[in-house]
Amino acid sequence: MLLQACINGARDAAEHPLLSSDAALMAEAAARAVAAGAHEVHVHPKDAAGRDSLEADDMARWVRAFREACPGVPIGVTTGAWAEPDAERRRAAVSAWTQLPDFASVNWHEAGADEVAALLRSRDIGVEAGIWDGVGLDAWRRSPVRSDCLRVLIELPDEDAAIVRDHAEGMIAHVAREEPELPILLHGEERSAWTAFDLAVERGLDARIGLEDVLTLPDGLPAPDNAALVRAAVLRIPPPESRAPTPGEERRSALDR
Numbered sequence: 001m002l003l004q005a006c007i008n009g010a011r012d013a014a015e016h017p018l019l020s021s022d023a024a025l026m027a028e029a030a031a032r033a034v035a036a037g038a039h040e041v042h043v044h045p046k047d048a049a050g051r052d053s054l055e056a057d058d059m060a061r062w063v064r065a066f067r068e069a070c071p072g073v074p075i076g077v078t079t080g081a082w083a084e085p086d087a088e089r090r091r092a093a094v095s096a097w098t099q100l101p102d103f104a105s106v107n108w109h110e111a112g113a114d115e116v117a118a119l120l121r122s123r124d125i126g127v128e129a130g131i132w133d134g135v136g137l138d139a140w141r142r143s144p145v146r147s148d149c150l151r152v153l154i155e156l157p158d159e160d161a162a163i164v165r166d167h168a169e170g171m172i173a174h175v176a177r178e179e180p181e182l183p184i185l186l187h188g189e190e191r192s193a194w195t196a197f198d199l200a201v202e203r204g205l206d207a208r209i210g211l212e213d214v215l216t217l218p219d220g221l222p223a224p225d226n227a228a229l230v231r232a233a234v235l236r237i238p239p240p241e242s243r244a245p246t247p248g249e250e251r252r253s254a255l256d257r
Helices: 023-036 056-069 087-096 113-122 134-141 161-178 190-203 226-235 247-256
Strands: 003-006 040-043 075-078 103-107 126-131 151-155 184-187 206-209
Touching: 003 023, 003 226, 023 040, 023 056, 023 226, 040 056, 056 075, 056 087, 087 113, 103 113, 113 126, 113 134, 126 134, 134 161, 151 161, 161 184, 161 190, 184 190, 190 206, 206 226
Parallel strands: 003 040, 003 206, 040 075, 075 103, 103 126, 126 151, 151 184, 184 206
Antiparallel strands: none
16 A cells, blocks of 8 residues: 655645745655655645745755655655646646656646646656546546556545545546556545545555645544654554455455466
């Protein structure tokens, strides 16, 4: 199970004492999250005013800081339309990047997703296909770059557990039917964050946790930092010998026999 640390997101730095628009400080936070058990990092680079940015100078400063703090750890970024609403300018920004991340998320309900994803792949940057709803799912299913994605992010709304589980199961089934070999990373936000994480563990999917998605620990207490969230997540993953095999593991075992 891959565990990604999502360390800041589009949150304002005022939302948590350890959120900052300083790239070096957030890179240190990422390093602590990796030491706590995260395998890779997803970050939203910021401009001088603390807003999400796709601009080359901001991207270079943040990616460089994270490379230095987390050597050998895959680093991913956002290409969300809130950072640059105009699809053409979004592509121009990606084209201008000089410090390249290992992967970037592309939200398929946003205009220009196919073109942004194709540009990322042309620059040898992996694509996380962000699917939030039926609109995004339909757009991704029709996409010519669908099978060239690194993974699919099924992103769950801030809803109660029962609603989230039903929504997630439907989305998982649709994605698995279209691209059965493509990894799925399941994650929620706020109320759905820990429900989504536990469901990912149950289903043998990848997951993420961090201050982008949730500010509280599973018991509802405030999370001191990203590393505390990662430690809590690791504790919710049973050792392989103590859990039942996932459907994917059962299929692989049958093939081995």
